[in-house]
Amino acid sequence: MRQRTALRLYALHSWTGVVLGLLVFVLCFSGSVALFYDELHQWEHPEHRTALDENDYDVDGIVRHALASHPAAKPSAIYLTLPVEAKPLLDIRFYETGADQRRKLVRLHYDVTTGRELQIHGENLGRFLRNLHTDLHLPNPIGRYLAGLLGIVMLLSIVSGVILHRKILANLFVFRVHRSTQLKWSDAHNVIGTWGLPFHIMIAFTGALLGLSTLLLSVLALFNFQGDVQAARQLLAGTPPRAVGHAVPMTNLDSILDDARARRGSRLEYATILNWGDENAYISVQARADDSLDASPEHRYWLRDGSWDETWSLGRSVGGRMYAAITPLHYATYGGLSLKILYAFLGFAASALVVTGIRVWTQRRASRLPEHARSPHRLLLKATGGISAGMVLATLCAFYANKILPTEGEQVFAIGAVYFLGWLAALVCCLVSTDVGRGVRLVLGTSALLAMGAPAVNALTTGQGLFIRTASTNWWVDGADLALLVVGLGLLLGLYCSRLPNSPPEC
Amino acid sequence: MARDRHPSPRDANRLPTAQVLGAVLLAPAVGMFLAMALAAFVPASQENRIFIGGLLVPIAWVGAMVWGVLSRTPLRCWCGLALVLVVSLGVVVADAILR
Numbered sequence: 001m002r003q004r005t006a007l008r009l010y011a012l013h014s015w016t017g018v019v020l021g022l023l024v025f026v027l028c029f030s031g032s033v034a035l036f037y038d039e040l041h042q043w044e045h046p047e048h049r050t051a052l053d054e055n056d057y058d059v060d061g062i063v064r065h066a067l068a069s070h071p072a073a074k075p076s077a078i079y080l081t082l083p084v085e086a087k088p089l090l091d092i093r094f095y096e097t098g099a100d101q102r103r104k105l106v107r108l109h110y111d112v113t114t115g116r117e118l119q120i121h122g123e124n125l126g127r128f129l130r131n132l133h134t135d136l137h138l139p140n141p142i143g144r145y146l147a148g149l150l151g152i153v154m155l156l157s158i159v160s161g162v163i164l165h166r167k168i169l170a171n172l173f174v175f176r177v178h179r180s181t182q183l184k185w186s187d188a189h190n191v192i193g194t195w196g197l198p199f200h201i202m203i204a205f206t207g208a209l210l211g212l213s214t215l216l217l218s219v220l221a222l223f224n225f226q227g228d229v230q231a232a233r234q235l236l237a238g239t240p241p242r243a244v245g246h247a248v249p250m251t252n253l254d255s256i257l258d259d260a261r262a263r264r265g266s267r268l269e270y271a272t273i274l275n276w277g278d279e280n281a282y283i284s285v286q287a288r289a290d291d292s293l294d295a296s297p298e299h300r301y302w303l304r305d306g307s308w309d310e311t312w313s314l315g316r317s318v319g320g321r322m323y324a325a326i327t328p329l330h331y332a333t334y335g336g337l338s339l340k341i342l343y344a345f346l347g348f349a350a351s352a353l354v355v356t357g358i359r360v361w362t363q364r365r366a367s368r369l370p371e372h373a374r375s376p377h378r379l380l381l382k383a384t385g386g387i388s389a390g391m392v393l394a395t396l397c398a399f400y401a402n403k404i405l406p407t408e409g410e411q412v413f414a415i416g417a418v419y420f421l422g423w424l425a426a427l428v429c430c431l432v433s434t435d436v437g438r439g440v441r442l443v444l445g446t447s448a449l450l451a452m453g454a455p456a457v458n459a460l461t462t463g464q465g466l467f468i469r470t471a472s473t474n475w476w477v478d479g480a481d482l483a484l485l486v487v488g489l490g491l492l493l494g495l496y497c498s499r500l501p502n503s504p505p506e507c
Numbered sequence: 508m509a510r511d512r513h514p515s516p517r518d519a520n521r522l523p524t525a526q527v528l529g530a531v532l533l534a535p536a537v538g539m540f541l542a543m544a545l546a547a548f549v550p551a552s553q554e555n556r557i558f559i560g561g562l563l564v565p566i567a568w569v570g571a572m573v574w575g576v577l578s579r580t581p582l583r584c585w586c587g588l589a590l591v592l593v594v595s596l597g598v599v600v601a602d603a604i605l606r
Contacts, residue, residue: 005577008522008523008576008577009577011521011522012522012573012576015522151565152565152568152569155565155569156569156572156573159569159573160573163573205565205566208565209561209562209564209565212564212565213561216539216561216564217561219539219543220543220557220560220561223543223599223600223602223603224553224556224557224603226603232557235553235554235557317551317552317554317555317558318551318555319551319554319555319556319557319558319559319562320554320555320558322558322559322562323558323561323562
């Protein structure tokens with residue numbers, strides 16, 4: 001490669017990372033935690049810690065009860081999130097037109113084993129973390145587009161990095177632990193980037209597509225459907241039947257769900273009911289393909305007589321199959337919990353890649369400058385340390401907020417406030433610290449203690465957990481507690497190891 | 508020009524502003540339409556073309572950005588990307604009319 005090209009690629013790689021890297025860090029880190037959205041549900045909601053018997057619940061009765069409790073609502077669509085082992089409750093959503101003619105979302109939650117309605121004040125912790133990843137808590141669709149653009153930025157960074165580091169195979173095994181600190185950071189960046197390369201390419205590519213899908217669909221529809229976005233959307237989702245206005249009794253939903261379960265042999269995830277009570281009432285049941293990248297098929301039935309209409313899948317064509325694989329690939333829904341844990345590790349590695357990259361670039365730049373001109377670099381290094389370590393602390397603060405703050409009212413706002421205050425505190429701590437390493441160690445040390453204390457707080461506030469066994473304690477709660485303990489111990493171990501060489505600050 | 512042929516280490520972190528601007532501004536449109544133009548050549552159904560076009564967008568977008576930034580001169584960057592954009596747009600429009 002010519003020197004000019006190499007230097008320009010290096011500059012492109014560096015500046016992309018320095019200018020937008022921290023946003024990519026936020027996406028990667030929050031995404032790694034948000035992967036466990038369902039798995040954290042029972043830890044988050046002690047009132048939902050019940051065992052699920054998939055063959056013994058009454059969805060039909062619950063849906064009819066929900067609609068009877070809102071007689072004014074004549075919803076054209078009812079959305080059901082069906083219970084799964086990690087989240088054993090039925091979630092029903094529909095829109096109701098109020099007296100002021102404004103549409104209001106009605107969201108009801110039921111314990112499927114008892115049929116009792118549950119009071120939930122939002123899915124606070126999980127929802128907060130997931131929205132941070134998908135929308136950066138910005139208004140829709142700006143946040144989603146920004147997340148998609150950051151996927152493109154990540155791809156750009158990966159492409160420039162791969163072309164730049166031509167000795168990819170050699171990089172796999174080079175980690176010079178006994179050399180200078182600068183070299184160790186550089187080796188760490190190369191090793192993490194090289195080992196995680198396929199995953200990073202995949203996650204950036206699928207993330208970019210998921211974030212920009214609405215925009216892409218509009219542009220693609222412009223030429224392929226003469227600008228008719230609805231027609232393009234129907235190509236993806238099929239054409240829904242229209243209500244004809246003849247009221248007929250509805251068939252039992254549970255028999256349909258049983259049939260759908262038998263067709264796929266997999267867990268059912270969502271169902272959408274259209275035109276409830278009408279002759280053209282329709283239910284579309286979506287099954288989760290736990291063991292394949294194949295598109296989750298939708299089994300569609302007529303509700304007037306329970307007859308099966310079709311099994312619709314995005315994967316009918318080659319392009320559709322490729323497109324349908326994007327969501328399972330990005331959210332790791334095709335390989336169980338172990339795959340999610342692997343994804344989380346690789347996601348944290350992608351976050352570490354940003355931090356190590358900024359560190360290497362800053363040190364390299366600063367080393368060429370006289371001491372008095374290094375302040376901006378020092379500030380960037382401190383800010384990077386504060387933002388990255390602060391996000392660990394802030395995430396753990398949110399876990400505490402979920403357990404300690406009152407659950408009445410909109411708790412998600414309070415969790416957000418605690419999250420950002422924790423993040424800000426960590427940032428300030430790193431900025432005012434004389435040595436960036438000391439600030440980061442303090443923040444991560446606090447995070448380690450918080451992580452190890454979280455299971456105890458869970459046990460104390462809910463009366464259930466790793467230390468207190470009750471009939472409703474189950475693997476999901478224990479798993480979350482154990483994961484927090486492991487994170488805490490891992491952080492402590494990392495801090496201990498980082499102290500071993502005790503190298504002096506270079507910047 | 509001599510500086511361009513033999514860059515000093517000082518240039519290691521310098522990005523050409525005009526090329527970066529060109530790449531940032533034109534690459535999204537180039538990526539979008541180039542992907543659609545490439546998909547137009549895929550002998551498949553309209554449905555498949557949409558899916559494949561969508562999948563090609565990020566690749567074409569990143570490719571256009573890298574190419575733009577690596578361009579030797581601003582003129583080459585802007586004109587090259589604009590040319591690709593116009594040709595792609597032409598292919599897409601022609602495909603939409605002829606189909």
